[in-house]
Amino acid sequence: MNAPMPHIGEHIRFWREKRQRTQAAVAGLCGITEEYLSQIERGLKVPSLQVLYALARELSVPTAALLGDNQSDLVSENAYVADGVVTALIGYGRETAVRPVTPSELRERVESAWRIWQTSPKRFTEAAAILPELICDTENAIRAHRLSSDSEVRRDIFRTAADLYFMLRSYCRRAGRIDLSLMVADRALRSAEEADDPIRSAAAKWNLGHVLLAEGEHEGAKETAVQGIEALQQLPEGKDAQAMAGALELVAVVADARRKNWWHARERLSGNASLRAERAGEGNIMWTVFGPTNVDLHTVSIEMEAGEAAEALRVADQIDTSNLPSIERRFTFLLEVARCYDLRREDPAVLVHLLDLEAISPEDLARNPLAREMVCRLRRRVRPTYRRQVEALAQRLGIA
Template sequence: MVAGLAGVNAEYVGQIERGQRTPSLDVVEAIANALGVTVTNLVTDATDPSPMAADIRLASELHQSLLLGASRDGEPETSLVELRERVDHAWDTWQGVSDRYSRLAALIPGLIGDVVRVCETGRTAGTEEQRLAADAYTLLRTVARRINRPDLALVAADRGRRAAELADDPIRLAGARWNLAHALLAQQEPQTAEEIALAAIAELRPGGDRDTLAMTGALWLTAAVAAARCRRKFVALERVEEHAALLAERTGETNVGRAAFGPANVALHLVSIELEDGQAANALAVADRIDPAPMASRERHTTLALDLARGHALRFEAGASLLHLLQAERTSPEELRYNPAAHDTIRRVFHRARPSLRSQVTGLAQRVGIEEQIVADHTLS
């Protein structure tokens, strides 16, 4: 009956109920509408929490708020001071806590609604309203990319760019272009992303200001990633080593524009470029020299652990890879649930692991929510 009301094949709904299929956001919203409940109520069960619940809730809230509008009728006006605190708190949550997806699912709807509302009354260039909007949309782009919604990431990035242009703030404008370039990378458009990053660098004209140097360095890293995606490894390495690395020596670890630019992030990008090129030994050699302690973002700690895991997996070193996967899980268990690259690494380790390790890999796959897929793949291989 529910399948008919939702316009979904009954067998498909049965597979979802048995845990054999993960529904798309459109299907989840159709079933929720048929049942007369919210998406949050549909996917959240206090007695049996689904590892995909936070992912689906966030995607739904972003979709409704960005594309359909967020109604805040009847609620009291939010002061700029309060809204600034909420935006900063949301960013701190994203960069600093292990269950960031679950927490942001509760924060995002009201935050977007209030940001949209204050921007409608603050269209004058240079206003604090536009600065707030630029910061909020940068966060939304980051979140959307992480939950595999590059379409929403591009919408958020474009709105952030428009807000930054009205804010009359060169650093925020550069940050918004950095943000837009990353959204385009997620859309598999590295050449356009590269053009935007290089144009933003040219406009900044860095002097002695630390914020400007940091934002310039972050843009050089983005341009390097774009070159690597275009299979121009040596151009990518040149941009990191001859531009970003030199700037990082001058700035130290920073978090300007929430880009977490600094020596550690420069090294992480070198690791990523080597992995992109299939050079696992080079990637591990760079990664082993990284001191994660100064990194401002928990996300960067998780990224390092996952890169180390991937590098060891590519070298068929299942035990070492598993150790780093478990470290990533301790740092941010939700990240492993939603990260396709992490899932691929877990699969590699499962297929290569000795019997004495396989039970640990199976346990990790179960916690991440991909055990059935991995076992099925292994049975067929």
């Protein structure tokens, strides 16, 4: 039996009662039994990450709200999303009398935001400082140029808007706000269509696919990815189209894996995705980090999800992520390796990888539900030799 994690159960019960939902109704919609939900709320069972996501979705709260470790977390539904970002998004960018920024300035600022998001260990803090004004300026530029007679300037503005909303999709999703992530993914798709840019339209589908995966809509995610691939087949052959189609193939791979279609996932990964990676080479088309290394990383993910931790670790030992341009992708890889060791109960290796993750991006570690769950398990079973290090890590992450 899983060891208890009472604070998760208490938070689930808190939000269920606040939403005036019965255990039977919530359990049924999440695909679990009422008795199982009762055991979770009483701290007798630990929900899997998939069940946790389903519960958060049904209770209309970010996953972080169910994982909080003190009473203040119970009333903070926007714990990881800066208020200014939420206000700018919900307000759809305040209108100002100031002359709109130039397309070139806007492009430079969005690309700078992407560099922060992909490379900074403090990316949440730094992004939150610049995003509210950038959202507003982007929306003002769209309003100013929507009916412009200069079609190329208009398209450039919409290209830049699409790129910003691609980043916001990742920011909102990683911050636990799937609702906002879906909203900005839709804006990115509309902006890409307005720009009449096939590669960005495909990237918009890639972003939407990731939101659907996070929502548990695996079939919809795969369908979206396949639609994007089919649209790209109408373009002249080139590295960008190959790389973008390859990134979409990986969305379909993950969708198959989440539905436990391991054979289909492995076949698509070793077939279509690998072939496109060979043709495109290493790259970062539309910030997807697609290339042979990313395909290898997905091999680790699939084997881990299939429960083949030994095979996942064998593959992981052959992967060098040092040259990947995305801190998020390197973080995810190390997290999955840590999870493999966690499944094998190799606690020293789990601790080493968690400390490596903290060194790479302490803000990501603090915000990641799976990482926090591993730290909690490690605290309960770790040997005295490592207890002091584990306790110090838990304190730094704010785990009581």
